[in-house]
Amino acid sequence: MSGQTSTLISNIGELMTQDAEHRVLKDAAVVMEGERISWIGATADAPAADRFVDAEGRAVLPGWVDSHSHLIFAGDRTAEFEARMAGQSYSAGGIAVTTGATRAASDDELRSLAAGRVAEAVSQGTTYLESKTGYGLDVENEARSARIAAETVDEVTYLGAHLVPAGADAEEYTDLVCGPMLDAVRPHVRWADVFCERGAFTEEQSRRVLAACREAGLGLRVHGNQLGEGPGVQLAVEFGAASVDHVNYLNDADIRALAGTWSKWDASTGTGERGTVATCLPACDLSTRQPLAPGRALLDAGVQIALAANCNPGTSYTSSIAFCVTTAVLQMHLSVHEAVRAATYGGALALGRESGNDVDGERAVGSIAVGHRADLHMLKAPSATHLAYRPGIPLTFAVWRAGERAV
Numbered sequence: 001m002s003g004q005t006s007t008l009i010s011n012i013g014e015l016m017t018q019d020a021e022h023r024v025l026k027d028a029a030v031v032m033e034g035e036r037i038s039w040i041g042a043t044a045d046a047p048a049a050d051r052f053v054d055a056e057g058r059a060v061l062p063g064w065v066d067s068h069s070h071l072i073f074a075g076d077r078t079a080e081f082e083a084r085m086a087g088q089s090y091s092a093g094g095i096a097v098t099t100g101a102t103r104a105a106s107d108d109e110l111r112s113l114a115a116g117r118v119a120e121a122v123s124q125g126t127t128y129l130e131s132k133t134g135y136g137l138d139v140e141n142e143a144r145s146a147r148i149a150a151e152t153v154d155e156v157t158y159l160g161a162h163l164v165p166a167g168a169d170a171e172e173y174t175d176l177v178c179g180p181m182l183d184a185v186r187p188h189v190r191w192a193d194v195f196c197e198r199g200a201f202t203e204e205q206s207r208r209v210l211a212a213c214r215e216a217g218l219g220l221r222v223h224g225n226q227l228g229e230g231p232g233v234q235l236a237v238e239f240g241a242a243s244v245d246h247v248n249y250l251n252d253a254d255i256r257a258l259a260g261t262w263s264k265w266d267a268s269t270g271t272g273e274r275g276t277v278a279t280c281l282p283a284c285d286l287s288t289r290q291p292l293a294p295g296r297a298l299l300d301a302g303v304q305i306a307l308a309a310n311c312n313p314g315t316s317y318t319s320s321i322a323f324c325v326t327t328a329v330l331q332m333h334l335s336v337h338e339a340v341r342a343a344t345y346g347g348a349l350a351l352g353r354e355s356g357n358d359v360d361g362e363r364a365v366g367s368i369a370v371g372h373r374a375d376l377h378m379l380k381a382p383s384a385t386h387l388a389y390r391p392g393i394p395l396t397f398a399v400w401r402a403g404e405r406a407v
């Protein structure tokens with residue numbers, strides 16, 4: 001025994017572990033000790049613990065792992081949203097509006113806005129969260145965004161290459177992103193991203209950003225194929241990026257290339273060489289009236305996918321992963337198990353956190369197994385199916401984050 005306080009949750013109607021064997025246990029129990037899961041099994045076999053929670057037949061899932069968001073911003077884009085609903089199409093240019101408001105905000109304002117967004121996400125079952133920078137777009141404001149993000153979320157991604165700011169020369173700005181700006185954010189970030197899209201960064205500029213960030217030791221991701229077919233997916237594959245996100249417009253070669261990255265991965269054990277996760281962002285697709293990403297075709301081709309909220313003021317002002325899961329089942333033709341897996345294990349895979357080390361405490365997230373971080377989401381429902389069966393109903397009953405009761 002670890003000497004830490006243990007908590008037994010028993011009478012779990014459905015325990016959707018999303019572990020390597022994809023186990024779904026009925027009438028199950030889980031024990032947490034400190035921040036880790038220490039036991040899983042049948043309620044009838046459960047050991048004694050210091051504290052006891054009766055799930056009364058409710059379902060328990062891993063907490064959501066939201067692997068794509070943009071939480072460090074100030075200001076409001078309601079007018080742009082209204083114009084879009086009236087028929088205007090989304091363009092990258094709206095990012096500049098948020099950049100102006102973000103630069104004008106104080107550190108304390110940005111910190112409290114970001115913390116409020118994290119609290120909103122946790123209240124809905126999110127227990128592990130990534131955020132990007134990308135609304136500073138100069139050295140000082142990108143460094144500030146990275147620093148505040150590092151204080152607020154679990155994983156930080158540098159997105160200086162979100163938009164070329166007004167008045168800047170695109171090539172000179174790309175040099176800045178690859179040089180002084182990268183140096184300034186580097187202490188605070190683990191990942192780098194580039195918005196490779198019409199109106200944002202070209203293939204060549206994106207390639208330069210990815211090469212410089214890889215050289216600096218950052219893991220890579222790409223915003224790609226959001227507004228039309230383009231080079232984003234192929235670039236992500238070429239650079240061995242951990243994820244390519246959006247993926248709305250894919251041709252057969254894109255899907256084949258992504259599938260190829262998973263050829264040395266054993267999905268039945270969760271071991272081998274990680275490929276490039278395709279991160280689908282259904283709330284964003286609906287809010288921008290883009291076709292939903294082809295999650296079904298990607299899964300059928302053998303690609304590992306993630307579902308994320310993409311919380312940001314322009315294209316997806318929500319932190320509701322439940323909404324994404326509902327949409328993935330109803331509209332993208334994923335099974336409930338596949339959708340929940342993409343929003344838990346899939347997010348963890350996109351962040352390189354799906355496996356861990358029980359000895360030194362680098363704990364896996366996104367699945368329920370002994371030694372993993374005790375991130376649990378109990379639903380006000382007997383099964384995860386209710387997430388799709390009862391669209392729009394808030395189903396979060398309780399949340400534990402690293403073993404601490406958060407909701």
Ligand SMILES: N=CN[C@@H](CCC(=O)O)C(=O)O
Binds near residue numbers: 195226284312314316
């Ligand atoms: N696509 C690029 N970036 C964000 C939107 C940024 C904005 O419009 O503020 C996204 O993921 O959708």
Ligand SMILES: [Zn+2]
Binds near residue numbers: 068069312
């Ligand atoms: Zn995004």
